[in-house]
Amino acid sequence: MNQNAEKLDTCQLEQMLNGVNRSQVNPIVEELFRDFAERRTALSDAIENQEYETCRIQAHSLKALSQTFGFEGLTQLARKLEEASQARDGEDIVQIASGIFDLMGSSKEALRAYLEEKYSDNK
Structure with a gap:
């Protein structure tokens, strides 16, 4: 789980999941x-359409969502994307978004691995 630590703030995730019934976790994650x-x-x-305001709004929403689930790296990149979108910096937007798309996949895997380990210990 150490390699997941850089992608996932487990303390934040635990706080978010506090009081959530185990049967509710999978629907939340899905x-x-x-x-x-x-x-x-x-x-x-x-x-693709150079809609900078839409990029900013999506980045802002992704930042909040990522922070809620404890995806620190994703939260930081979304913040940078929000700033680049506000500055209308197309080159930075493309570069940052590429990093976000990569990190989305690895963050999902980190969350799956964490939850699998967490709930296998409680059986």
């Missing part, structure tokens, strides 16, 4: 993953 996919598509389209 909704998160659907949200990631939708934001990725919306962000890709906005970048």
Whole structure:
């Protein structure tokens, strides 16, 4: 789980999951993953069409969502993307978004691994 530590703030995640019934965790996580996919598509389209305000809005939403689930690296990149979008810096937007898309995948895997380990210990 050490390699996941850089992608996932487990203290933040535990705080978010505090009081959540184990049976509710999978639906929450699946909704998160659907949200990631939708934001990725919306962000890709906005970048392609140079819709900087849409990029900023998507980055802001992704920043909040990532912070809620403890994805520190993703939160930081989303913040940078929000700033680049506000500055209308197309080159930085493309570069940062590429990093976000990569980190979305590895963050999802880190969350899956963490939850699998967490709930296998409680059986």
